[in-house]
Amino acid sequence: MNWWQSKKRDEDLERELRSDLELEEEEQREGGVSADEAPHAALRAFGNPTLVREQTLAVWSWNSLESLARDLRFSLRTLWRSPGFTVIAVVVMALGIGANVALFTVVRGVLLKPLPFHDPDRLVMLYEAGLHEDGTPSFNPVSGGMYAEWKEQNRSYSSLALAKEIRVGLSGSGGQLPEKLNSALISWDLLRTLGVQPALGRDFAPSDDNPAANGTVLLSWGLWKRRFGGDPGILNTAIDLDAMRYTVIGVMPQWFDFPDPSTQLWTPVYHDKPEETMTSYSNHLFRVVGRLKPGVSASQGAADMKLISRRIHNAHLDNPFVFRSANSRPLLDHIVGDFKKPLYVLLEATSCLLLIACLNVANLLVARAEARRNELAIRTALGGGWLRLMRERMIECLVLSAGGGAVGLLLAFAVLAWLTHTRHDLSRVESIHIDGAVDAFTVGVIVMCALFSGLIGAFSTSDKRILSALHEGSRSVAGASSRAMLRKVLLTVEVGLTVILLIGAGLLLKSYERLRSADMGCITQNVITMHLGIPDARYSTPASRANFYDTLLQRVRALRGVDAAGFASVVPGQGQATDWAVTVLEHPPLPPGNGMSVLGRWADSKYFGAMGIPIVEGRTFDASKRLGAANEVVISESFRKRYFPGEDPLDKHLRVRGRDAVIVGIVGDTRYEIGEAPEPVQYLPLAAGVETVGTLVIRSSHDPEQFALPVQRIVSEMDPDLPVSDILTMNQLLGKSTLDQSFNTTLLVAFATLSLILAVVGLFGVMSYVAAQRTNEIGIRIALGAKREHVMRKMLLDGMWPAVVGLLVGLAASLEAGRLMRDLLYEIKPLDPEVFAAVAATLLAAAVFACIVPAWRASRLDPMQALRAE
Amino acid sequence: MAKQTQRAGLLQGTLDMLILRTLLYGPAHGHQIGKHIQRTTNEFLQMQHGSLYPALHRLERKGWVVSKWETAPDGNREFKYYRLTEKGRKQLLAEESHWKKMAEAVARVMWPAAEES
Numbered sequence: 001m002n003w004w005q006s007k008k009r010d011e012d013l014e015r016e017l018r019s020d021l022e023l024e025e026e027e028q029r030e031g032g033v034s035a036d037e038a039p040h041a042a043l044r045a046f047g048n049p050t051l052v053r054e055q056t057l058a059v060w061s062w063n064s065l066e067s068l069a070r071d072l073r074f075s076l077r078t079l080w081r082s083p084g085f086t087v088i089a090v091v092v093m094a095l096g097i098g099a100n101v102a103l104f105t106v107v108r109g110v111l112l113k114p115l116p117f118h119d120p121d122r123l124v125m126l127y128e129a130g131l132h133e134d135g136t137p138s139f140n141p142v143s144g145g146m147y148a149e150w151k152e153q154n155r156s157y158s159s160l161a162l163a164k165e166i167r168v169g170l171s172g173s174g175g176q177l178p179e180k181l182n183s184a185l186i187s188w189d190l191l192r193t194l195g196v197q198p199a200l201g202r203d204f205a206p207s208d209d210n211p212a213a214n215g216t217v218l219l220s221w222g223l224w225k226r227r228f229g230g231d232p233g234i235l236n237t238a239i240d241l242d243a244m245r246y247t248v249i250g251v252m253p254q255w256f257d258f259p260d261p262s263t264q265l266w267t268p269v270y271h272d273k274p275e276e277t278m279t280s281y282s283n284h285l286f287r288v289v290g291r292l293k294p295g296v297s298a299s300q301g302a303a304d305m306k307l308i309s310r311r312i313h314n315a316h317l318d319n320p321f322v323f324r325s326a327n328s329r330p331l332l333d334h335i336v337g338d339f340k341k342p343l344y345v346l347l348e349a350t351s352c353l354l355l356i357a358c359l360n361v362a363n364l365l366v367a368r369a370e371a372r373r374n375e376l377a378i379r380t381a382l383g384g385g386w387l388r389l390m391r392e393r394m395i396e397c398l399v400l401s402a403g404g405g406a407v408g409l410l411l412a413f414a415v416l417a418w419l420t421h422t423r424h425d426l427s428r429v430e431s432i433h434i435d436g437a438v439d440a441f442t443v444g445v446i447v448m449c450a451l452f453s454g455l456i457g458a459f460s461t462s463d464k465r466i467l468s469a470l471h472e473g474s475r476s477v478a479g480a481s482s483r484a485m486l487r488k489v490l491l492t493v494e495v496g497l498t499v500i501l502l503i504g505a506g507l508l509l510k511s512y513e514r515l516r517s518a519d520m521g522c523i524t525q526n527v528i529t530m531h532l533g534i535p536d537a538r539y540s541t542p543a544s545r546a547n548f549y550d551t552l553l554q555r556v557r558a559l560r561g562v563d564a565a566g567f568a569s570v571v572p573g574q575g576q577a578t579d580w581a582v583t584v585l586e587h588p589p590l591p592p593g594n595g596m597s598v599l600g601r602w603a604d605s606k607y608f609g610a611m612g613i614p615i616v617e618g619r620t621f622d623a624s625k626r627l628g629a630a631n632e633v634v635i636s637e638s639f640r641k642r643y644f645p646g647e648d649p650l651d652k653h654l655r656v657r658g659r660d661a662v663i664v665g666i667v668g669d670t671r672y673e674i675g676e677a678p679e680p681v682q683y684l685p686l687a688a689g690v691e692t693v694g695t696l697v698i699r700s701s702h703d704p705e706q707f708a709l710p711v712q713r714i715v716s717e718m719d720p721d722l723p724v725s726d727i728l729t730m731n732q733l734l735g736k737s738t739l740d741q742s743f744n745t746t747l748l749v750a751f752a753t754l755s756l757i758l759a760v761v762g763l764f765g766v767m768s769y770v771a772a773q774r775t776n777e778i779g780i781r782i783a784l785g786a787k788r789e790h791v792m793r794k795m796l797l798d799g800m801w802p803a804v805v806g807l808l809v810g811l812a813a814s815l816e817a818g819r820l821m822r823d824l825l826y827e828i829k830p831l832d833p834e835v836f837a838a839v840a841a842t843l844l845a846a847a848v849f850a851c852i853v854p855a856w857r858a859s860r861l862d863p864m865q866a867l868r869a870e
Numbered sequence: 871m872a873k874q875t876q877r878a879g880l881l882q883g884t885l886d887m888l889i890l891r892t893l894l895y896g897p898a899h900g901h902q903i904g905k906h907i908q909r910t911t912n913e914f915l916q917m918q919h920g921s922l923y924p925a926l927h928r929l930e931r932k933g934w935v936v937s938k939w940e941t942a943p944d945g946n947r948e949f950k951y952y953r954l955t956e957k958g959r960k961q962l963l964a965e966e967s968h969w970k971k972m973a974e975a976v977a978r979v980m981w982p983a984a985e986e987s
Contacts, residue, residue, distance in 0.1 A: 016950040017923070020901040023949075056923040 013056055017049050068395070075396040085368060086400070089361045093404020093449060095754060096357030098411030099350040101434075101442050105416055107343050108441075109432030110336055116255055116431070117331075118195020119291075124298055125334035126150070126160070126288040126305060130325030139327055139334075142288045144278035146312060146323070150288070153308045156301035157290040161190035162269050163259045164286050167693075169533060170265075171240035171721045176227065180531060180725035182262040183241070185269035193291050194258065200224075201235045201250025208249075209268035211275060215246035218266040221254040241267070243535035243721065255430060259287060281312065282321030282581065289331060302328040320595025321581060336428065341823050342744045348820075349504060349751045352497045354445070356755045359494045361400065362453035363762050365393075366487050367769055397454030398447070405446035409434075423743065456490065487766045492806040494762055498755040499810020499843060500817050505752035506835035507818060508745040511825045515738055518827075520572045521670035521678060523612035524730040528704040529571060530711060531726040533693035534719070542627050542689025548718065549686055552696070553604060555714050559707060561700050566607030567686055569694040572670040573734045577601075582682060584643065585653040585660065598639060599672060599681045600656065602691035607683075608634075608667050610699050618650050618665035621685040630688040633661035637669045639680035656682060657690070674734050675741075675826050697730075705729060744824065756846060759806075763850035767799040771854040775861065783863035792859035799851035800844075807843050811836060885925050886934075887969060888915075890954060890962040893935060899942075899949035900926060926952060934958030 025042035033041050043049070079086045114120045127139040128146060142150075144162075151160045164185040172178040188209035197203060198218060208216045217239065219228070228234045238245050246267065257263060269286075270278055277283055292301050305326035313324040333340075369376070376389060413434065420429050532552075539545045549567055556565045570577040580600035583589075590596070605621040607613075621632050633654050640649050649663050661684065669678035684690075698707050708727045715724050728736070735742070771778075778791055818830030828835075892903050904922050907915055929935045935952045942949050954962070 012950075013923075013927075016900065019947065019949055020899065022947075023901045052923050056927050 010053075010057060013053055017053060021046055021049065071392050071395045072399065075392060075399050079396065079399060082368070085364060086403075089364055089400045090403040090407060092357045092360050092364075092758065093401050094407035094411055096350075096354035097401070097405045097408030097442065097445055097449065098415065099408075099751065100347075100354050100445055101408055101438060102412035102415040102419070103343070103347050103350045104441050105412065105434055105438050106419065106432055107347055108437060110339055110428045111332075111343060113428075113431055115332055115335070120331065122292045122294075123194065123331040124290050124292060124301065124328045125331050126290050126302075127327045127329075128284060128309065128323035128325070129327040130309075130323055139329070140323065141284045142286045143281050143284045143322075144273070144286065145281040146309065147286060147288055148279065149312050150305055150308055150326075154301075154304050156293060156296045156304040158293045159189055159193045160288055160290045161193040162187040162286045162288060163190055164269065165260050165263065167531075167533070167725075168241045168265065168267075169243075169535060169721075169723045170227075171243065173239070178721050178723040180533070180723045181223070181264045182260065183265035183267065184259055184263045185272055186266050187269050190258075190266075190289065193289055196253070196256060196258075198250030199253040200232060201248070203250065204266075204268050209270045211271060213268070213271050215241075215244055215271060216249045216268060217241065217246040218250045218252055219248060220252055220256070220264045223264040224251045240721075241265070242533075243537035257428075257430065261429060281316055282319055284321075284323075287334075290328070298328060298330070302326060320590070321597060338740070342740065345504070345821055345824060346744065346747055348817075349501055349748055352501050353751050353755055354449070356494050356497050356758050357404075358449050358452045359456075359490050359497075360758050360762050361397075361449070362456040363487055363490050363494075363765065365397065365453060366456070366490070367765060369393075370769070394450065394454045398450040401446045401449040401453070404449070405442055409442055423739075456486075487769070488802040491759070491762050491766055491802040492809065494755075494759050495803050495806025495843065495847075496810035496813060498752070498759045499807055499839060500814050501748070501752040501755050502839045502842065503810070503814040503835060504817055504821060505745070505748040506839050507821060507825055507828065507830065507832060508741070508748050510832060510835055511828050512738070512741050512745045514828060515675050515741055515826045516734075518671065518674055520674065520734070521613060521668050522572050522730075523699065524734060526701060526704050527611070527697055527699050527730040528707060529726070529728055529730060529733055530696045530698075530708070530724050531694075532567075532696050532715065532722070532724055534722065536692055538719075539692060544689075545692055546626055546687050546689035549604065551718060552714065553606070555718075556696065556698060556707075556711055559710055561702070562698055562707065563701055564606065564610035564699045565697065566604055566610035567694055567696050568601050568603040568607050568611075568683075569686075569691045570601050570672075571611070571695045571697060571733075572672065573674060573730070573737060574672070574695065576672050576679070580656050580682065582654050582656040585655055596643065598643075599679050601681060601683050602686045602688070602694065603634075603683045604686040607686075607697070610697050611670075612699075613670060614668040616666045616668060618663070620665055621687065622664070623687065625685070626687045627689050630685040631659060631661045632664045632685055634665040634667055634683040635663055636667055636678070636681040636683075638678055639682060640666055642680050654682065657684065659684075659688075674737050695726075741824075741826070756842070760846050760850045763799065763803060763847055764854070766802075767795075767851045767854040770798065771795060771858040774858070776867065778858050778861050779863040779865075779867045782861060783867070788859040791861075792855050795855035795858045796848070796851050799855065800847055803843065803847035803851075807840060810843075811840065884969075885921060886929060887962065887965040889922075889925060889929060889952075890934065890958055890965070893952060893954040893958070894962065897938075897940070897951040897953040899951050901949075903952070929958065934961050 021042055024046055025038050028038045028041045028045070029035060046052075115123070117123060125139075126142065128142050129138045129140060142162075147160070147162055154160070162185070166183050166185055167180055168183045169178055169180050186204075188204035188206050191197070191203050199221065201218075204216065204218070207213060219234070224230060224234065234248050235250070236247060238247050240246070252266070277285070290301065292298065305328065309326045310324055313322050316322045379389065416432060416434070420432055423429055534545060534548055539548060553565055553567060556562060576599060578600055579597045582596050582598050582600075584596075603621075605623040608615055608620050616637055618634075620634065621630070625632060633656065635649060635654075643649075644652070649666065652663050654661050654663060667683070670681065671678050672681075686694075696711070698704055698711070700707065712724050715722050726733075778795075781791060782788065814836070815831065822830050888907050889903055892898065892906050898906070900923060903926070926935070926937075930937055930952070934955060935958050936955055937950050937952050939948050940951045941947070
């Protein structure tokens, strides 16, 4: 029905009723009623004209949206009249909905959306496995030799491709500085395997991917835009990478970020890597992507690889580093594996938050229904149907949660913008955006919230109670307490959920603190690190390399304010990086098929001093022994513990990296990654002139960051084409590797704080309400001589019990929640008593804080005033 | 008070029949219809406007009556007059026979002796 039609009908009906009413009035007068009385008598006989009108109109519009629209207008009006309530409810809902929508968007973008490749379900990541047969599935990088065997012998994959992340130096050109870039070595068929085409130019061909070919490179869209101004003329021109010529053959699409979001260049692996690396079975370097043939299942494919690996292993029993098995998992799992668990934990936390928000709004609604009891009662008495009133309240809830949802969506937008800005490391961060599915999710959440909070509110008042409200008048003591009961139960649930969130946050916080305070085994304050690498092409002899680092370190140490400086291929906190096979010459040979593989680093003689790694026994390298004569090795404490139990390792000999070296010193343990236990490490002298890439460390007692510029100047004076990158203090370097933990912790702490505030506000509200309801009773008690302290204690205890019960329930539930988070914790148990105690104390303190003001107010009551008030 | 206790609750649908039957005498406006039913039943059926007007509009919606604003015979006022349609007449017949059967059935149960004699 159109509104103008309905308007006409309304006017028509009003006229009809008026004329009939006038007639009735006339008849009443004729019947002997006085002129003054007649209108009233007519009304009495006629009934309530407004109600008649409503009911008659309802005949015309019983299934139409019109009545809905009317209810909507009505609820908007009522909400408008109580802005305080409305704002609070909308804000609470917005926080809950916003957090959920944002996190759902992330989860959807990162975990649920299929990868943007052709037929992504058929793509798997393959790994070597089973060097140590301890049963747990291991996901190790694959050696070039094994890859070649897999590729040739398998019958399960339509294609297999290689990828390896590396860093290369892009030479300065056209006035631009040289820079260090994340790059990927890939086999020529990687893009074909993924089903991706360059946006510009051509893909690699088999002829590009061999040592004899000319160098070719694909650029990322971002690099092309930034460094080359998005000029299509870049195609077929040459750029220098690590002092080698590469022809640009194409530019990848903007969204393409395999194998890593920071990858900026792709070069063919067989061209770049020496043949011995590509045919080795023991140098495990690569990621292997496979596309399953149609009809072949993932497990069939993996079984095929396992068989081949076992065969190769058996054929090379003399080489202890040939893995004996293989593993596979979906490509998506490989890419998002690290983020899955934390994201789901955070999603659960936000659901908790949403539930708390709903409970809070339900609580407010119950309170509001109490305040509106008289209005509702009168409306019921005038013929307002129960269903009608119910519907009105549901619509009110819907309006509230829709408002909350709208604000929440804005909130989610802001949060996502911030997130994508700060978390570049998050895989697939580019696929996070609000789309139709997220909108549908938002609408679903809004409706759910409205139903949930609305129904709880609605069930708190039945029509019978509404009718009795008028009888009860304002002297209601017993009735009110039973309604307060419902609110207390809601509060108990809310407190329970809050406790779970608090405990989760507490566990992460403590774990994060442990993590940050973990002893790295070296100095982390006042140390700055810089990444540096000299290209093989220009520094081809050991002497040139050793000289470069000698000169560099000499000049850096000469800078004013530098306390110490050193150089190592890998410093603590940079990951496992490389490990080297090693044998102890003095030990009997290991049984065939067994070997030692230990983390290996190149370091200069003053590196240990600069990093504060203690020399436990013996000495550091002899700086005068250079190049071929540098035949010394330093091992770490845990190296000694593991491989020289009960013997003195000094002056024993190691065969490592093709040279026999004598152990001259034992240094303290360091951690290759924060949060991981120290592993054995062996150090070889940088002066041998083998290593080209590594990290310069500088220690200074004040502000080591000031050396960033002078050092860069020194480097560019020595070699203008050499980029210095990743200039980080040691703390920043470690902070980078704990970014994930700090992120999760921050979020969860924020959620927990929010829910604590909501719970406290809820508690305060209920307590104030209960106190107000009992003003009369308390007044009588005080008048009869009750001590004020007793009144206060009683009120306080009354308010505390939902908090205490909620706390107990929450603690019990946290046992389970903690178990869920076990993987995210570092060096603490999910049942950490300290965290549990702290949470219990915080919660009780907050509850006392929320209850004390109403209780105090109640105990200060002036009995005379209290009694007069009613 | 006494009147109120005697006020009979009309069976669902009965009011419609009474209105249609009243309109058989000719067009009438709401007030007249209400008064007529009240008077004819010796005030036993107190017409509640709360149900009369919705019923009238329901009948109009179903097409059993039509309405029109017309000047009253006394000539100085307009009333909304309802008039029975052909469809309404048929409906009245159907309801009447249904009601008759119903009344007989009820009577047979309530006063079986009277039936036998």
